[in-house]
Amino acid sequence: MDNHTLATKDEQPHTVLTSVRKRQVSFSEKLPFYGDCRDVEDFQKLNRVGEGTYGVVYRVKDTKTGSVVALKKIRMERETDGMPISSLREISILKRMRHANIVNVTDVAVGPKLESIFLVMEYCEQDLGTLLDMISTPYTASEDGWLCFADSDLKMSNLLLTSTGLLKIADFGLARTLSLPGKPMTPNVVTLWYRSPELLYGDANYSTAVDLWSAGCIMGELLQHRPLLPGTTEQTQLNLIVKLLGTPNEHIWPGFTQLPLGKALLLPKQDKNTLKLAFPRISDQSTHLLAGLLTYNPRSRLNVRQALQHPYFRESPRAQDPSMLPTYPEIRNIMSEKEKVRRAQDEERKRRMVHVTGGSDGDGNILTKYKKQKIAAAAGYNSLV
Amino acid sequence: MTNMLYSQLEKSWMDSRVSPELITLLTHQVGKIVPLPSHCSTRPTKYNRPTAHSNVTDPTAIPALEEFIDLLTRRSRTRTGTVLVALILLTRLSQRLGLVATTGLDSAPQRIFLASLIISTKLIHDTSPKNKHWLTFANGYFELDEINLMEKQFLTLMDFNLMVSDYEFAQAVDRYQQLQKDRCLSNININT
Numbered sequence: 230m231d232n233h234t235l236a237t238k239d240e241q242p243h244t245v246l247t248s249v250r251k252r253q254v255s256f257s258e259k260l261p262f263y264g265d266c267r268d269v270e271d272f273q274k275l276n277r278v279g280e281g282t283y284g285v286v287y288r289v290k291d292t293k294t295g296s297v298v299a300l301k302k303i304r305m306e307r308e309t310d311g312m313p314i315s316s317l318r319e320i321s322i323l324k325r326m327r328h329a330n331i332v333n334v335t336d337v338a339v340g341p342k343l344e345s346i347f348l349v350m351e352y353c354e355q356d357l358g359t360l361l362d363m364i365s366t367p368y369t370a371s372e373d374g375w376l377c378f379a380d381s382d383l384k385m386s387n388l389l390l391t392s393t394g395l396l397k398i399a400d401f402g403l404a405r406t407l408s409l410p411g412k413p414m415t416p417n418v419v420t421l422w423y424r425s426p427e428l429l430y431g432d433a434n435y436s437t438a439v440d441l442w443s444a445g446c447i448m449g450e451l452l453q454h455r456p457l458l459p460g461t462t463e464q465t466q467l468n469l470i471v472k473l474l475g476t477p478n479e480h481i482w483p484g485f486t487q488l489p490l491g492k493a494l495l496l497p498k499q500d501k502n503t504l505k506l507a508f509p510r511i512s513d514q515s516t517h518l519l520a521g522l523l524t525y526n527p528r529s530r531l532n533v534r535q536a537l538q539h540p541y542f543r544e545s546p547r548a549q550d551p552s553m554l555p556t557y558p559e560i561r562n563i564m565s566e567k568e569k570v571r572r573a574q575d576e577e578r579k580r581r582m583v584h585v586t587g588g589s590d591g592d593g594n595i596l597t598k599y600k601k602q603k604i605a606a607a608a609g610y611n612s613l614v
Numbered sequence: 615m616t617n618m619l620y621s622q623l624e625k626s627w628m629d630s631r632v633s634p635e636l637i638t639l640l641t642h643q644v645g646k647i648v649p650l651p652s653h654c655s656t657r658p659t660k661y662n663r664p665t666a667h668s669n670v671t672d673p674t675a676i677p678a679l680e681e682f683i684d685l686l687t688r689r690s691r692t693r694t695g696t697v698l699v700a701l702i703l704l705t706r707l708s709q710r711l712g713l714v715a716t717t718g719l720d721s722a723p724q725r726i727f728l729a730s731l732i733i734s735t736k737l738i739h740d741t742s743p744k745n746k747h748w749l750t751f752a753n754g755y756f757e758l759d760e761i762n763l764m765e766k767q768f769l770t771l772m773d774f775n776l777m778v779s780d781y782e783f784a785q786a787v788d789r790y791q792q793l794q795k796d797r798c799l800s801n802i803n804i805n806t
Contacts, residue, residue: 264770265710309758311745311765314736321737321776337774343762 269340269347272300288352298335299352305344312346320348421466422446422459426477427527429463429470431489438527441536445522452511452519467494474523475502482526514541628695632687635793636694640701640727641680646708648722650679676755679723690743690751692731698786699734700727702778705786707771721755728752728761729768737776 272289278299289300303316323334336349425442427435449457458473460466471477476499477485485491504520511519518541521531531539644650676682687697704726728748735742743751745761752761769776 264767265773266770307744308762309744309746311732311748311762312736312769314740314742317733317736317769317776320774324774325777337770339766339770343759343766346766 263339267336267338267349269300269338269345272298272338272347272349274300291349297352299350300338301348301350303344303346303348305346308343316346323348323350421461421463422456424466425527426467426470426482426485426525427488429467430485430491430494433489436527437533438530441522441530441532442527444536445519448519448522449508452508452515463490464494468497471497471499473503473507474525475499477525481529485525512541514539517541629693632684632692632694632697633794635797636697636701636790637680637683637687639790639793640683640697640704641723643701643704643708644679644723644727646713647704647711647726649713650723651720676721676724679727682724682752683727685753686728686731686751689753690731690735690748692735694790696734696738697731698783698790699738699778700730701790702782702786703730703734703768703772703776706775707768710771724755725760725764726768728756729764732761732765733768733776737778 271291271293273292275288275290275297278286278288285302285304287300287302289298290296291298303320304313305311306313320334320337324337327333334348334350338347338349339345340347423443423446425435425439428439446457458466458469460469476496479486502520504523505516508516508519518531518536518539521539522536524530641650677685686692707726707730732743732745732748745765746758748761749756749758756764
């Protein structure tokens, strides 16, 4: 019996599936099994470029083709969970999509270790987050040509620019295909700053309207050159929203008090919508579009079609052709060395904080969870094959 | 995922327990990837469900595929809708691979099915069992690293092509309902 279990553990899974492939591979740890995926050894690491919600991203050279691509490591949260649901969905959705404004995934690369699974993606030179941090002149309205999509995690660092000025959306870590109306979905999505009021209130029947809210936040950030609503907790996030847009009521957003967290969150009093004050120098059309996106009631919020047809996109200055946009040096890579040191210190600080605040995991302490993810991602940095 | 169909079909139907016909269908589909031991396909579909203690005699012996599917779906409370997605993935895998003459090891069919079920569940449910839970659903026949590995291997064999279209889902539903009708008719013939 001992012999049997041993054999099961060491050989069986490999032998089974390699035989299925009819490949003459006698299995050992040195000769792992890659199915139809690429071997991660084909990629030569150049440097680390950043972190997605669910994984670290590296700039690498594909030794088979010579091209420079991005490699995103899938994070295995815990060994006991197996493949994370988010990664499973992200990969399958991205593999299906081809679009000029999406960071397209060309392959999946795997390595010998269980957790060595990587997305091979187009490499984009800039992310808007870094760029805005480094470049002092805000983008003019015409450069802010943008689009909308059914993602669940739109934010600055997920918007990438190629060297030719083409905007691309990355990180579909929380993207999902929509199922039938009425089937509840988890409301714990979207980075807090870009999270819509209905998600804050725990609505499990949200729609693509959540992305339009995120788009509004991004537009505001581009115009203002700093995060529009940088809350630190769900409550402070709501406070910031109310400060900008005024207190919602049953008239403008019917039914919101009945949402799961309708009673749990405190609703500050603030009579006026201060959007116009926050953006004193933008055109009326810009204000109108921004207000349309930053609308409390998801049903009356602008939808993708309405947003794209908005007169804002037709007023002068017209959106510039991508080739006309200024290009910038690859700040991220220059920064990455300095960044490494700073990050290490940063993570150490966060680690201590989590240690203090941790414990209440599981019931939606999103901030803590997010910090944990960051730390785990940083820890994963050195383990790229 | 398949918005049209999910809304057309009765939710109760999607959430119904996995039927013997569906198990037959799944067994058949796995058999198109790796050959099943002959006793498995000739088994009558109405077998005695194993009791909790029926396997104590040899803890390492894995039940025949049909029995294993039954056990696994009951213990994990997997419903018809999810299993139909597993059926689609299995069909896709057999199309990618074709039938493989070599048998591999005895539990290959069970492993392939378990991997397909784990992945389908993760694809369509926001909260789904973790791999450590499948450990107990599968009655401890496999270790955690084996389960993790079969999952990864299934994914790499599929090259992560996991999206299921409305059309594919409709086909799977048709296939299943057709089999149910046939079964029903043959039962009537026997009885009259």
